Amino acid sequence: MKKILIAEDDEMMLKAMEFKMVKEGYEVILCQNGEIALEKIISEKPDLIISDIMMPFVSGLDIVKRVKLELALSIPIIMLSAVGLEKTVLEAFELGADDFITKPFSPNELSIRVKRLLQKR
Numbered sequence: 001m002k003k004i005l006i007a008e009d010d011e012m013m014l015k016a017m018e019f020k021m022v023k024e025g026y027e028v029i030l031c032q033n034g035e036i037a038l039e040k041i042i043s044e045k046p047d048l049i050i051s052d053i054m055m056p057f058v059s060g061l062d063i064v065k066r067v068k069l070e071l072a073l074s075i076p077i078i079m080l081s082a083v084g085l086e087k088t089v090l091e092a093f094e095l096g097a098d099d100f101i102t103k104p105f106s107p108n109e110l111s112i113r114v115k116r117l118l119q120k121r
């Protein structure tokens with residue numbers, strides 16, 4: 001069973017993504033901020049990370065930087081953001097993010113993107 005870590009500070013959004021991913025047959029690790037997410041990434045070794053960009057303590061961009069550059073892990077990362085600011089999106093990709101979804105989004109779209117990245121891995 002593939003493990004997906006979701007880092008999102010919006011409780012409703014977190015629960016909605018958890019529901020969809022569990023229904024799709026994934027094991028889900030929930031993190032309500034970036035600090036917890038980084039600890040869990042190291043201890044749980046997820047197969048894929050879904051992270052909001054704007055979060056307390058540690059941002060989604062910081063997570064990408066730590067995972068891809070400092071820890072040199074090849075875990076695919078999907079970034080989420082309500083602000084589709086081109087500068088932020090480009091920065092996320094430059095740091096090593098694999099995909100980017102602007103909120104609000106369809107759970108089915110997320111599911112397809114998750115499957116695609118996991119198949120590539």
